[in-house]
Amino acid sequence: MRVHELAKELGVSSKGLMDLLASMKIQLKSHSSTLDEATVERVRRHVKGKAEPKSAEPARVATTPSGERILGMRKIIPPPPPPEPIVAETAAGDITLSETTQAKPAVPEPAVKVKPAAPEIRVVPRPAAPLIEHEPGRPTARPAQPVAPPNVTSRESRPGVRPAAAVPGTVAPARPPMRPAPPRREGPPRPLPPRAPVEPLAPAAGAPAPAPSPMVMPPKERPPKIKERLPPPPPPEPVAPPPVVPAEIDIAGPLTVGELAAKLGLSGGDVVKRLLEQGVLAGINQQITVDVAAKIAESFGSKVRKPESAAPAPAAAAPKRLELAKDEAAVPRPPVVTIMGHVDHGKTSLLDAIRQTDVAAREFGGITQHIGASTMDVGGKRIVFIDTPGHEAFTTLRARGAQVTDIAVLVVAADDGVMPQTVEAINHAKAAGVPIIAAINKVDLPQANPDRVKQQLSDLGLVPEDWGGDTVTVPVSARTRQGIKELLELILLVSDLQELRANPARPARGTILEAKLDRGRGPVATVLVQEGTLRVGDAVVAGWTYGRVRAMTSDRGERLSEAAPATPVEVVGLNDVPTAGDLLEVVRDDKLAKAVAEERRERQRAAEAAALHPGGEEAPAAEGPRELRVILKADAHGSVEALTSALERLATSEVGVRVLHAAVGNVTESDVMLAAASRAVIIAFNIRPEPQVRKLVEQERVDILSYRIIYEAIDDVTKRVRGLTAPKHREVSLGQAEVRKTFTISKVGTVAGCMVTAGVITRAATIRVIRDGVVVHEGKIASLRRFKDDAREVTAGFECGIALERFADIKVGDILEAFEMREEPA
Template structure:
């Protein structure tokens, strides 16, 4: 009875301390609305509550509230990294969760795709619960894209000006020819005397006919621009210098014209020069299937001098005549269709595109789609930067109002409303994502197979070890690398040059990137483009350059004073250029500067052999001295020396003494005898050869030929 009383007292003490424990420990519910002192308990109840306290009866046992498990959204074919991100864990957590399963952990990588059962197993072992992610795109999405219209009714067609592209080799006078036609000074204002953008101009002849001209760059770097010019044109005027003949870009221009199935008119330029030979030019064109009328072909060849203005009217009349034969017609009605020739970012206007209207009439307020962006046309400008109200077929015009900058070469299509434009852009973005997803999945599968095979080969010696033993072995193998200081790690990495490229227009950036793709480092300095874009150098560009320790190269772009000051403060190199080949030359110099200097060895003197050995007392120490005779050249104490025995190099270093008889000398010439001692304890033998040499460092040059 005393024992029961003691138990009851203990339980009452507990309940007075924490009244909620009564409800937790009693085998029956308590319905009291508020807590009151516990009523007398029976021995049975007291014994039950005391048993719940266990050995630690002096301490109150706390009951943990039940916690809800974290939910993880899963889906089919999840990668390890995707699963880890969904669980808010890292890769190692997923790896450890798959221990003691049949999953091949040796080949497990963040991009590895897991089967459904292992995705669920990882979630369960992590103390979480899973739920299937909602398939938003479970239904096949409706195609919301827009396309070009069907061919127009011949009744609505009207005559239109021809679109003529002037093409040819660099410095053959293309822009000067166009300049003479429209009586302007385009060529005089070009950097380096070369065209570096596609220029689009409307020229009205004295007879009233209109021709839309496209002037394409002749430089090797701008091949893509020439291709776009040929695809958007009706006629190609091929300019060939009479004193230079058919060159590399001339041939390339012919190929572009043939690919686009566009007729050619040859303008043999610079006929006013003494060394001009138009007949040779026409003969050279024969080998490229360009047969002029003189040789029984259909290609017109006009001898002109763009600089003096000779025969330019004949060239224009030949162009108009060919256009009349072609019966060029256009549809000025309905929705607009066109092609972007060039795109750029303007400070005042925002994203701007130069386009050729091919169908319909473009007006202010039209809604256009190009690639994955759209525009509500705010302004239209001609080649003289004057606003125009509308632009019909074959008209070159600048369009302002794009939400984002489209790429040059994109097709322009008008849609009915802004809502429709957003639908088209959303669909195209979705299609691109789906295509990229398929490519990524294929690449992942290929990478997994390759990695699995190579990993097995590399780990065959560790196949008999357990997982923990393997991990230990791999850790020891990489211990030296892990212990390296940051400076040593940087030295161990390959030489590299990170680049940020900025250009004024899309075509210029495209041309520069095409050139950079031709760079193959081999064992030389690596080059990596970490960012490229259109427009002036910005603070974001500086941040990227600082992060990657890179250099900013700008082409026809500006840098304001605050950006320059910030770059100087951060030690970032800004290299601005207006001529593309000068930019590439500068880049080649910087790549070369990254290379370590090459060391060249020049032999100055050779002793045929060591004649004898003897010791000389210096203070209280005996110093071994080799007696030699200079066979060739001279020995200079300031230079480096090498001891050769039986064609093996025994020692390399410096002399501590060089004597002729008893005198210390700086130099010993051919035929003279001398004694020499070295900075190490080296045993000379009769017959050894001593070589005196010097090392000179020369700067290495990058072996990269961009083609110009």
């Protein structure tokens, strides 16, 4: 019997049963593992034996002189509930609850005599079946004057049982009578305030029978005393521990102010305020550089670890999900499932079979071609399916770090087995860091061989659970709909183990799955809401596009006013068509959305206009560890293995070499899309790309290198690794000028009239001021002129006027040396 089947039989969750088995020292890998009959019987006996004692609990039975029975921590009173219980304090600090059937309190004869003083009497209303928990040695009321009757002292020998009943026939007056009340109320009530236990007991005093008539006046005097004691409890509540700032945080690149606040465990307002103190004006959704983030973190007492020391994890999906799971306001959300696989392996047929299952349960629903996502209910729970034909959307989302998918269903045909695109799908899912469920399709065919498929999956690192691994495999048939129900149940089980949660109260964030330009509606974006709630009228920004949500449509074509987490919707209202994979965020207003989008557009234009290396590869970013990503395709497995090991050995301490994908076969469009999204280089060994692939390579601006000799490939990669190494800077002297005269001009400062004696003085050069052989200043040129015209450069033998930035102490006879710093590859 499997674990989840036993959990269903016992009426507990799979995770709870896994914890119980772990406490019983029974080690299992997952909820689908098999238990033998002996273990099943052992667990059943354990669960039944654990539940039976709770109903009986005969241990520790005590009987009081009044006939009451005390069972451990519970008190069982056979007679009907009394009208009003009284607690009298003894010399040892014990409290007795006395019951009476009389209408008025009688004077106790053989029992404890209780003084009418207020500090010695405590009214305790008792519900029908009270659960009394009392720690031995911890008195619940302040000890009064010594009153020790025999029946009370005999009870003190039991430290484990709290004395809960009084001597039968003994009735302590609920409150002092009318005659002694006035003189005694004014003196004794003063020690009452420090008794905190009176607070919770007073409101429940009205629950039992009404108090006798002589007690009408004293209750009117008590409420003020109770109200006086109400203020003390609130002080502990406002006292909240200050936010604990972590000693060290990891920052791999530019991040928003909100992300920095989350890393520091502070509110966004505190970080924005500290930025203003540092002279930086930035909103909660604006990006800041690593240097600025490091200064802000240090001001809060936290150090920033260098990117080189951080683990170079390829995907950030797991940390993101954990961060969402730690949110106190987060609620469970449906899982997002991506179905992947080789062409003609039944991926679309499987989706059709799932759709039929959903239609049988409800009249309207199903997957639509234009949205690429569908939702369905299984056993009262919702599942979101993402359709990614050709893996373009999935690859883009993975490379951009959106991490939309929670579970990947790998469809493998039982007759064909593992194919090249199957291997690509496995690599994509592993790079995204999502669990994989292998669905072995077409098991109804005569030539089907599921065991061969399992063997091939084991060779790729996906060992089935039947063979002792951790990969869930399900035999299905899209044509006969065999195994569809089991597949959906396993998806829900895996999602339950992941504990997928999201906070619907936060500002909405989602990912653009696809976008198009509709003739009637304008730009239309298909968005999967991942966090928060997206509403009609929200101002949003996605990449360098912005706008306001004018309308939302579900995958069923219904108009929606809001979309909860893990809901795919079509959004209308953006000013332009966004890029698939962009992050859609809700901002404060349209003005902020436009500012953020324009800033991103300018940044994109600057990146496109940036200079490229001779090999066509982008210059590495200043932040973060440098890495050369490679996609390797060769004609034989031996060549793939040899090239992979040789390329990985080329990594240095400054630059790493990472093979994203290595396989046998020709370069496909999927390889080009992966390289474009990951900014990788494609190495084709002994193969030639197809013409349509070359056209896509030019369109996506991807580097594809073809080789026939392995040494040429290694040499070229070595050169690229050196090109990614941080360059060295060398100072190059441009020229010199001598100061012949100085002029002071209002609003400009001191201008030096110079004669260029050697070389050339350029406008972009750095100037070093030398006076008597000593460098007195080094800075940039503020203005370079010939007569009254601005000049880009002045050569030797010509006069010019030079004004320096933030330096006016120029004297006649100074030498101005112009130079520039040039980069040289390491």
